[in-house]
Amino acid sequence: DTEVTQTPKHLVMGMTNKKSLKCEQHMGHRAMYWYKQKAKKPPELMFVYSYEKLSINESVPSRFSPECPNSSLLNLHLHALQPEDSALYLCASSERQTTPYEQYFGPGTRLTVT
Amino acid sequence: GDSVTQMEGPVTLSEEAFLTINCTYTATGYPSLFWYVQYPGEGLQLLLKATKADDKGSNKGFEATYRKETTSFHLEKGSVQVSDSAVYFCALVGSGNTGKLIFGQGTTLQVKP
Numbered sequence: 001d002t003e004v005t006q007t008p009k010h011l012v013m014g015m016t017n018k019k020s021l022k023c024e025q026h027m028g029h030r031a032m033y034w035y036k037q038k039a040k041k042p043p044e045l046m047f048v049y050s051y052e053k054l055s056i057n058e059s060v061p062s063r064f065s066p067e068c069p070n071s072s073l074l075n076l077h078l079h080a081l082q083p084e085d086s087a088l089y090l091c092a093s094s095e096r097q098t099t100p101y102e103q104y105f106g107p108g109t110r111l112t113v114t
Numbered sequence: 115g116d117s118v119t120q121m122e123g124p125v126t127l128s129e130e131a132f133l134t135i136n137c138t139y140t141a142t143g144y145p146s147l148f149w150y151v152q153y154p155g156e157g158l159q160l161l162l163k164a165t166k167a168d169d170k171g172s173n174k175g176f177e178a179t180y181r182k183e184t185t186s187f188h189l190e191k192g193s194v195q196v197s198d199s200a201v202y203f204c205a206l207v208g209s210g211n212t213g214k215l216i217f218g219q220g221t222t223l224q225v226k227p
Contacts, residue, residue, distance in 0.1 A: 040220075041219075042205075042217030055213075090157055099146045099213070100146040101213075104160060105160075107157040
């Protein structure tokens with residue numbers, strides 16, 4: 001089974017709200033990723049966790065706050081977002097962070113900031 | 115830095131036509147190469163991969179061969195179906211330990227009955 005699940009599927013939030021995105025995998029993978037995808041563009045890496053520790057932060061604004069409470073779960077906390085943050089947020093996981101391990105993606109959360 | 119270049123789309127084909135989507139890359143060392151597919155309103159699905167020169171990845175009738183001499187990883191399928199209509203992304207992970215996927219811009223494929 002190569003399933004990565006994400007909740008919620010859709011989220012609409014105001015610029016003053018606080019919300020969280022959740023991602024879960026039960027494949028025993030020890031690397032998890034957050035990507036942001038704008039319409040008609042490829043995904044852009046935001047964060048990488050390896051063995052529950054933050055490994056890469058691609059200079060993401062602090063209004064996005066990742067958390068990895070355990071090896072199966074990855075959260076993305078959102079606060080004071082801007083309309084330009086509206087996008088599809090994709091979670092992925094891989095057996096390890098290093099090549100050649102392939103990444104498996106979840107279905108994404110479509111976020112709209114009003 | 116590492117980069118991936120894909121042929122621009124959209125590509126429009128009739129059902130049962132032959133498909134080629136070109137992909138070339140620039141990378142130091144020995145990257146791993148991937149094709150992902152994204153159906154409308156969905157996340158990305160791994161279609162196939164190749165981890166070393168001359169490897170051929172294949173899945174669901176799609177194939178791609180890792181050509182180091184031409185730094186290419188072109189996607190092919192002998193007979194496309196309407197259900198293959200989607201966006202296809204070529205991607206690489208470099209030989210460092212970042213795990214960062216570098217994507218091409220994506221190619222939209224539309225197959226007409």
